[in-house]
Amino acid sequence: MNQLSAIAPAPAGMGLPVLRERGQREVFCGLTGIVWLHRRIQDAFFLVVGSRTCAHLLQSAAGVMIFAEPRFATAIIGERDLAGLADANEELDRVVSRLIDRRPDIRMLFLVGSCPSEVIKLDLSRAAIRLNARFAPALRVLSYSGSGIETSFTEGEDACLAALVPELPASDEPTLLVVGTLAEVVEDQFTRLFTALGLEHVGFLPARRAAEMPPVGPNTRFLLAQPFLANTAVALAQRGARRIAAPFPLGVEGTTRWFQAAAAAFGISAAHCARTLEAPAARATAALARSRVTLAGTKIMFFPDSQLEIPLARFLTRELGMSLGEVGTPFLHREHLAEELAMLPAGTQLSEGQDVERQLDRCRSTAPDMVVCGMGLANPLEAEGFTTKWSIELVFSPIHGFEQAGDLAELFARPLRRRAALRV
Numbered sequence: 001m002n003q004l005s006a007i008a009p010a011p012a013g014m015g016l017p018v019l020r021e022r023g024q025r026e027v028f029c030g031l032t033g034i035v036w037l038h039r040r041i042q043d044a045f046f047l048v049v050g051s052r053t054c055a056h057l058l059q060s061a062a063g064v065m066i067f068a069e070p071r072f073a074t075a076i077i078g079e080r081d082l083a084g085l086a087d088a089n090e091e092l093d094r095v096v097s098r099l100i101d102r103r104p105d106i107r108m109l110f111l112v113g114s115c116p117s118e119v120i121k122l123d124l125s126r127a128a129i130r131l132n133a134r135f136a137p138a139l140r141v142l143s144y145s146g147s148g149i150e151t152s153f154t155e156g157e158d159a160c161l162a163a164l165v166p167e168l169p170a171s172d173e174p175t176l177l178v179v180g181t182l183a184e185v186v187e188d189q190f191t192r193l194f195t196a197l198g199l200e201h202v203g204f205l206p207a208r209r210a211a212e213m214p215p216v217g218p219n220t221r222f223l224l225a226q227p228f229l230a231n232t233a234v235a236l237a238q239r240g241a242r243r244i245a246a247p248f249p250l251g252v253e254g255t256t257r258w259f260q261a262a263a264a265a266f267g268i269s270a271a272h273c274a275r276t277l278e279a280p281a282a283r284a285t286a287a288l289a290r291s292r293v294t295l296a297g298t299k300i301m302f303f304p305d306s307q308l309e310i311p312l313a314r315f316l317t318r319e320l321g322m323s324l325g326e327v328g329t330p331f332l333h334r335e336h337l338a339e340e341l342a343m344l345p346a347g348t349q350l351s352e353g354q355d356v357e358r359q360l361d362r363c364r365s366t367a368p369d370m371v372v373c374g375m376g377l378a379n380p381l382e383a384e385g386f387t388t389k390w391s392i393e394l395v396f397s398p399i400h401g402f403e404q405a406g407d408l409a410e411l412f413a414r415p416l417r418r419r420a421a422l423r424v
């Protein structure tokens, strides 16, 4: 049953009701971000200080090949440490020294905190200062928390990038900074389009290598490429950078408006922008046609997971003709999502946070054609006859920009086609 009493009055300018829930959640912890961050920063290493559970999560989420040199690992806090018989700081220093001896190619080391109480007691930021005194400048050591108590799923990337911001070089040059991990193919496409627009000084955070992290300063304008970077945005503002308000570059409309916002912020004419974007936008629109046949008229519901839910709901309803059931998100950042919220259909039911049993009841009563949810909910929902899409796949796949719009639509169309084929 819906918690009607929990529906907050809609803030002025948004016009959409928000159901706020604080109950049992079904969301991965922030360690998950290591899976895509370690692929992006190619000379970084992520050392989780945690438990066997953390090691299992990373191992199964990342699916490391046995012959690959991994760029993440878990320093497991064992029973001896938990009993206080070992000095955890000395042990950590020993583990890091062994790692650096073995892997001199590592240029940036992230110490990543987790849930066990002994890890929480360990001050990883002080450990990072201590290790920096020993290894800098050849190696930079940073720390952040990926603990499930403090972070959910995509908040791990936010915590990592926020830790990186104070380390960025300073610059007074007018520059554009694109913030959020993107697939390399997407970054290359975006760079080409920014160049065609006339924007030469464009940096990406995080960069591919530790030594190439972009500069930041009072003349930096930044564009968020991901909707889950609240703390990173605050850290950038503290360095004097200013955010360019825009929807997120998902689908044709979101990508077009994202580039338009950047162009306007740097005084590039709307006419030149329109000419530059015309051909890729037309290609992307054509690429949506096949999926649209499958998706138009179907209803989708989002369980809160990746924080991508609202931009995806906007894309699916406006460009592919889907209707929206409940759109759940773990956190609703009204300022960063203002442009997205303004494009959702009137009456869209938003929910923030989760009380999973209640949400499952609402899912059953509204019977959507497709449910986007975490892996833990997908199998039980499939067993009940729902068609599901793992939200984690949307974070791992290249989905941003014009050239990926067709692939993004197909990620939703394929499960519906598969379900239809199974029914025959």
Ligand code: SF4
Residues within 6 Å of the ligand: 029, 030, 031, 050, 051, 053, 054, 055, 057, 113, 114, 115, 116, 146, 147, 148, 149
């Ligand atoms: S929830 Fe906590 S204990 Fe579990 S994997 Fe994540 S950080 Fe480790």
